[in-house]
Amino acid sequence: MTHALRPLKLYLANRYYVLGVPLFIYAVVVVLSIAVVAIIGSMTGFPLSEEIREGTRNNAGVLFSAPGFLVSVGVFAATRNFALALALGATRRSFWAGTTLGFALTSLMTATAASVGLGLERLTGHWFIGAHVFDVHVFGDGDLAVLFVGVFVMAIACLAAGALFGTLFRAYGTVRTVLWGAAMGVVALGLLTLAAVNDERVLAWQDAWGEWLSVSVIAAVAAAFLAGSYAAVRRATI
Amino acid sequence: MTAGISVIGLTKTYGDHTVLDDLHLTFAAGKIHGLLGANGTGKTTLMSLMSRHTFPTRGSVLLDDREFGEDPRQAQRLCFVRENQLYNDAFKVRDVLRIAPDFYPKWDAATTTRLVDRFRLPPATVVKKLSRGQRSALAIVLALGSRADFTFLDEPYLGLDPGARETFYEELIRSYGAQPRTIIMSTHLVDEAAPLLEEVVVLNQGRVALQAPLEEAEALALTLSGPTTSLDRWLQEHPDHPSLTRRTLGPTATVTTLGPLSDAESASASQAQLRVTSTSLQGLVAALGNSNHEVA
Structure with missing residues (x-):
């Protein structure tokens, strides 16, 4: 564990980059969302109509x-x-362990930023003008747990995907990385086809699990990417 | 003192191209070794294999008679900052200098501070914006600061001006004197670096052309010059002294060969009107590089 802390410190060497930028991105999303709603509101009048408010709940920023x-x-x-x-x-093993810990910290920071954003959004009556940024359909309509866990797994899946493809590139070069990517795309398409064929069962799961079904799928993808990056990093060279 | 690094039957191929071919070598612990040879002879690849940055096609590397695999305690005894080392684009010099001490239990902060000052490294500058010489200086700071048991220096002087190179040589000796350890340095500035070296390994086309203590290696290099016919006859009569390189100018010729000569051989050379002069280590490395002769 001690040996993994060194690569973790390496990952955290530029804290603004790995911990601060996600906050900055969400701040920009808030500002842009408020601006869009303000422009719409200035044309349609405040308070916003229920139809427009419903539209802002689809904000996927x-x-x-x-x-x-x-x-x-x-x-x-x-x-x-x-x-x-x-x-x-x-x-290689301690590098992977330390970097994965770093990914967890970045994801935690990103999820915390989103959760604080949701709190502020509620506190301010949706940013004073009815703009929905974090209290949106895709993240459970203001369900704090769904938002926190959903953003966390989304973030760690993206970080792990980057690490996996970066490592594949280092280990196997451009051509084989593209082939690996294509193979993963085929597997993803196969799984989607399987889901489409069994749509009744999937819909039943959706009813039973709600947004947690999607969160679980993303978590499974993140776990697969992390496992793949571990396998790849063991053969990666400089 | 520990045993050092043993290279056993090491082969590295990329497709059809064999970079290193069945190398057997020992880098004794506690010495400064020069890893010499022309471009493309496999020096950097050998250092990469010894530090597990890449994997061999065949063969193995032992640290103190042990395969180290993924053992973190063994790995932290190594430091190999490449001449074209990759750094995170966001890193400034001070970020790298802040992180590196965490990796090495024997980190030498005093040497690091002094070297940063002597090389005038700008702490607030992003590493990717450093000049070639400044990047070399940063690599030297990391390598000497690490006090790693096995430190690899891959052409560490690239881009350094003569004054900065002098600083490097001086600091290398100072750091090594304070804590003797195994240092393996590849260099093309052979004669400039020779006073630092205790052992030399010369690679040629992926094979060991020579491994010897510095004094022995320097004694090996000789040039014979004189009338072409006399020279050719003498070489024919003395097959232990092959012609590694040859220059002919009109009726006279000069060859680089391997010494030393016995008293009888010196006398016969003199009788044949041949002039025997010692040549530099650089000359020997160049001569071995231009021939396929293996002394090892």
Whole structure:
């Protein structure tokens, strides 16, 4: 465990980058969402009609704003940090363990930011003008647990995906990385087809589990990416 | 003192290209070793394999007679900052210098501070914006600061001006004197670095062309010059002294060969009107690189 703390410190060397940027991204999402609602409201009048408020509940900014950045953090960790960690005498296993701990911290920070955002959103009556940013359908309509866990697993899945593909690239080069990506795409399509064929069963699960079904699926994907990145990092070279 | 690094039957191939071919070597502990040879002879690959940055096609590497695999206690005895080391794009010099001590229990803070000052490394600058020489200086700071039992230096002087190179040599000796350890340094500035070295390994086309203590290696390098016909006859009569490289100018020729010469051989060379002069280690490395001769 002590040996994993060194790569963790390496991951956290630039704290603003790995812990602060997700907060900044969500702050921008809040500002942009308020601006959009303000523009709509200035044309339709305040308070917003129920139809428009319902529309803002479909805001997926929190879902789609951070993944690109998080994937890039995963890629950089798996390539640049990996090279420096090995140069400084870390093993592949301790690098993976430390970096995965770092991913958990980034995800925790991202989920906490979203949860605090939800609290502020409620406190301010949806940012004073009826704008929904965190209290949205996709994250359980204001269910704090769904939002926190959902954002956490989404973040760690993105970080792990970046780490997996970054490591595959380092271990196997461009061509085989593309082939691995294509193979994973085929598997994903197969699973989606399986779900479509068994739609009644899936809908029954959806009724029983609600948003937790999606959260569980993303958690399973994150676990698969982490396991894949561990397998890949054991063969990665510099 | 520990046993050092043993390289046993090490082979590395990339597709059809064999970079290292069945290498058997020992880098004795507590010495400064020079890893010499032309570009593309496998020096960096050998260092990568010894530090497990990459994996061998065949063969193994032992640290103090043990395979170290994924043992973190063994791994932290190694430091190999490459000449083209990758750093996180967001890292500043001070970030790297803040993290590195956590990796090494014997980190030498005083040397680090002094080296940063002597190399004038700017702590607030992003590493990727450093000049070639500054990146080399940072690698030297990490390597010497680590006090790792096995420290690899891969052409550490790249981009350094003569003054900075002098600083490096001086600090290397100072650090090594304070704590003797195994240092393996690849270099093309052979004669400049030679006073630092205790053992030399010369690689040629992925094989060991020579492994010897510095004094022995330096005694090996000789040039013979004189009338071409006399020289050729002498070489024919003395097959233990092969012609590694040859330059012909009109009726005279000069060859680099392997010494030392016995008294009788020196006398016969003199009788043949040949001039025998010692050549530098750099000359020997170049000569071995231009031939397929293996002394080891």
